[in-house]
Amino acid sequence: MRKFACPSCGADVTFRSAQSVYAVCPYCQSMVVRGDVDVTSIGVMAALPEDMSPLQLGSGGYFEDQPFTLIGRLKIGWRDGLWNEWHLLMADGRRGWIGEAQGSFSVSFELEGVLPRDVAQTFEYCLPLLTGGEGADEAKPGFLVELGGTTLRAVDIKLATCLGSEGELPFAAPKGRRTVAVDCIGVGGEFATLDHDGHRARAYVGRYVEWDALRFTNLRPLEGW
Amino acid sequence: MDDQPSGSPPAQPVPPRAPGRPRTFACPSCGGTVTLRAVGQSISATCSQCSSLIDVADENLRIIEAAQSAMQDAEIPIGARARLSDIEWEVVGYMRRSDGPGDFRWTEYLLFNPYRGYRFLVEEYGHWTLVKMLNRDVPEAGKQGWIEANGRSYQFFGKGFARTTYVAGEFFWRASTADVTAVTDYIAPPYRLMVEKNDAEIIVSEGEYLDARAVATAFNTPLRTPSSAGVSQVNPHKPSLMVIGFAVIAATMLQLTSLAISxxxxxxxxxxxxxxxxxxxxxxxxxxxxxxxxxxxxxxxxxxxxxxxxxxxxxxxxxxxxxxxxxxxxxxxxxxxxxxxxxxxxxxxxxxxxxxxxxxxxxxxxxxxxxxxxxxxxxxxxxxxxxxxPIWSNYLIAMALLLAVPAISMIRRMMFEKSRWEKGGVAE
Missing domain, CATH: 2.60.120.380 (Jelly Rolls)
Known part of the structure; x- marks a missing residue:
C-alpha cells in the first residue's frame, strides 16, 4: 500500500494495489494519475449519480473462499440504464471486478496474454458502434464465443459511457470514457464481458455469484432496509 | 436489515458513503410528488397522481407517455412489503399484460430488494408465480418440445405474445404500453421457464408457483381464490398408488391365506x-x-x-x-x-x-x-x-373400495391437466 498527498487538497490518496495507476481523491474528488514518484491531478470528478447499492469502497467479501476488498468503482451508463463496476483487490493481490446490475453480481478477472481469436472477431463486428456507426450484421446478440475453454453466448451488446469513478483503478476512467461492451453468459452461470475503448480490447471472465455467497461486510446503510 | 451479513468492518481508508435512501421529485406533468425506491436502477416511473409515465434515467425527466388511460388499482399496492422465499421484497411497480388477442390477461408485480435485486410476482386468475431472471444461457430456448435449463427438464407449454396494457410504479427499463414481446413458456411444475425475445435481447426467467394463501398471508391482504388450473401448479390430485397398492396386496394375501387354510x-x-x-x-x-x-x-x-x-x-x-x-x-x-x-x-x-x-x-x-x-x-x-x-364378498367389496380411490383421483388428475393445457398452445 502506498500513500500520496493529493496534489489538490493535500489529503491522503491511498493506492492499495501496486497495479493501480488512477485514483479519485475521496475528499476533493481530484482525479490523480500515479507517476514514478508522485501523483498528478488531471481534473476533478463530478459527483456520481445516486443509487441504492448496498456496496461502498472498503466493503469486504469472499470469492471462492478468498477475502477481497472493494477499492474502486466505475459508474457506467448506457441508453437504457446504469450499473456499477466495483474494482476488487483479492487477499492474494489479484484484482478483479464485480458487475452490479439489477441486483445480480458477476465476479470477473481480466484475461491475461493474447486475447482469443473470437474476441478480436467480435470487435471487428462491433467496433463501429463506438463511433456512432452501425455494427456489422454479425453484431447481434446470440453468437457464441470461446473464452478460456468455455463456450459462452453473447446476450447483449451496448455502448457504455463512464459516468464517473471513485477510489483506485487500473486505468484512467474520466467521465465520458466510452467503450463497446459485450456481455456473455454460459449454461452453468459462467460470465464474461468483452470491452473495447477504441485503443485496446479487454476480456474479463468469471461467473455470476449469489448475494449470500459473497458474504459482504462493511455495507453501506440503506434507509428502510 | 436482516439481509445484511454481520461482521467486523475493516479499517476504512475512505469516508463511508452517505446512506442510500428513496428519492422524490416533482412530476413534470402535474407537479405531484413521485417517489423512486430503486434509485439508480429505475429508468422509468409513473406519477401516482396523473399516471404519466416519466423517463427517470437522467435529470431531464422526460415524459414518455402523458396520463395513461384510467388508473387501474392492483390487488397489492405499490410500497407493500412481504417476505417470500425468506427474502423481504417491496412492490415497486406493476404491469397489466395480455396475450395477442387479449383473451388471457395477467398482472406482473415488480419486487425490489436492494441486496437481492428484482423478482417478478406474476398473478394469473388468482395463481401466483415468483419469477427470477436466470442469467444462464439456455441454448434450446424457443424450441418446441423438451428442453434443459438450470438443471431441470422443461416441457414446452405455449408460445405467443405478451402485450403491456398498463404500467404503474417504477421499472429498471423504459416501460411502455407499446411493449410487445414474443414469449415461449415451458413447465416443470412447480417451476416454469419463460423466454422473452425482442430485437435486442433474449431474456430467460425461471418462476416457481406460490400458494395463493401464502402470498395473501405474506402481504397481509385478502386475495381472490385461484380459478381453474395454474400453468405451473403442481397437480393437486396425487396418484397415491403406493398406499392403495399396499392395501390391495395385503388384502389379497389375507384372502389367499384364508382360501388355503379353509x-x-x-x-x-x-x-x-x-x-x-x-x-x-x-x-x-x-x-x-x-x-x-x-x-x-x-x-x-x-x-x-x-x-x-x-x-x-x-x-x-x-x-x-x-x-x-x-x-x-x-x-x-x-x-x-x-x-x-x-x-x-x-x-x-x-x-x-x-x-x-x-x-x-x-x-x-x-x-x-x-x-x-x-x-x-x-x-x-x-x-x-x-x-x-372361504368368503369372497368381503374381499371383493374391499377391492372395489380400494380401487375406486385411484380411479377417482386419476380422473380428477386428468381433468386438472386438461384445464392446465387449455391455456397452452401456439398462438399465431
Missing part, C-alpha cells in the same frame, strides 16, 4: 321328495361332526316351475341343543306376454351361517311350498351342507 368340506347332502303330506312336518338331516369352529353354508336346489319354496331351518348341536336358525326362500316363475318370454327367480339359493363351535350337529328343516296346497307329483329338494367355506 376346509371347504361337504359335511352332508340329502335330497328330499316333498309332497303335500310334508306340510307342517320337520325333516332332519343326518348328524355330522365339526372338529373345529367354522362357518356353515347351506345350499338349496329345487326344480320349481311357477312355484315357491320356503325352508325354515335350524342347525342344532345335538350335545348342547344349541340352535342356529336359517331361512331359505326360492321362487321361480316364467311365461310369455306381449313382450315375449319372461322369467323370474331361480332354482338355487345359499344361506351362510356365522362360525359355530365344534361339536356334532344336525339340520332340522320345516318346508312349505305352493304345491302343498294342491295334489301334485313330489318335488325333489336337495340340501347340501358345507363347512368352513
Amino acid at each position: 376346509a371347504n368340506a361337504l359335511v352332508g347332502s340329502q335330497t328330499y321328495q316333498l309332497t303335500a303330506a310334508d306340510k307342517g312336518k320337520t325333516l332332519s338331516s343326518g348328524t355330522f361332526r365339526l372338529n373345529r369352529s367354522g362357518n356353515i353354508e347351506i345350499e338349496t336346489g329345487a326344480y320349481l316351475i311357477n312355484d315357491w319354496l320356503e325352508l325354515d331351518m335350524a342347525l342344532v348341536n345335538v350335545d348342547t341343543n344349541e340352535s342356529y336358525p336359517a331361512f331359505q326362500s326360492l321362487e321361480h316363475y316364467r311365461g310369455t306376454d306381449s313382450d315375449g318370454d319372461w322369467e323370474e327367480g331361480g332354482n338355487n339359493g345359499t344361506v351362510l351361517l356365522p362360525p359355530v363351535p365344534p361339536g356334532t350337529y344336525k339340520l332340522l328343516i320345516e318346508p312349505d311350498a305352493g304345491l302343498f296346497a294342491k295334489p301334485s307329483s313330489p318335488l325333489p329338494v336337495t340340501v347340501a351342507i358345507r363347512y368352513d367355506v
